[in-house]
Amino acid sequence: MTESDLERLLGSADPDPGCDHSGELMDAYCELMARGEPLSDRFAEFLTHIANCTACREDTESLLAVLREQARSGTG
């Protein structure tokens, strides 16, 4: 069993606040990422959650894609 298989099955053991709490940080996280700014420690649990939860990870990637597209097109 590879470590990535195990991670996929069991997720990370680090603190994970779940979908609802992580959703509250998604917009601020994406804006920081889109601007290339460093993340503070308050995003640690959010990062654990999007590593563990495919749906929230995909939604975060989608929101970030929207912001980057807007930045490219000058509509953001």
Place this chain on the structure above:
Amino acid sequence: MNTVAPDRESAEWLRDLQGNGGAREHAIARLHALLLRVARGEASRRRATLPDRAIEDVDDLCVQAASDALMAVLAKLATYRGAARFTTWAYKFAIFETSTRLRRHAWRQRKVELDDTIWDRLPDAAPPVLQRLENDQLIVALHRAIDDHLTERQRLVFQSVTMDDVPIDVLAERLGTSRGAIYKTLHDARGKLRRALVEAGHGARVS
């Protein structure tokens, strides 16, 4: 979460949406147009994940998603804290409504059920994540931990999400609950399995 003074554009959105009359109606129309554009962009990004039969329904789904996102934004205006621009905060609802609908639409004709045979299938018919675990003592311990420690609902959620790649939003719909509630079930199941594997002597692999 702390409240932050919103930027000028975000403050204008709030003022208009919380106001009355023509300015509010105009702001709602502008916001709906933005949310619909985000919904269609999300559908475009996800197009490759959709079966052919689902493609023709996508724009209707986007219109529904944008409308529901608008309702959610208006209902939750008082919870906006200014941590991001107002439009970014609002887009989050459009992404959620659209991605959830598209995941469910893609799985509309597929069953979600507990399948104990996945542990016994030939390697090429088992889920990929299990194929790579062949002849590993850990897989035996994991199977035992699932049987001994998980409730039937936890087994269904754990197996569906981690082995059968069922989207969590599809499970939420089939089980009549929310994404967050399904995720909590998964999280609790994973915790039980991790503890059981540690007790079975596999702590070095799972800690």
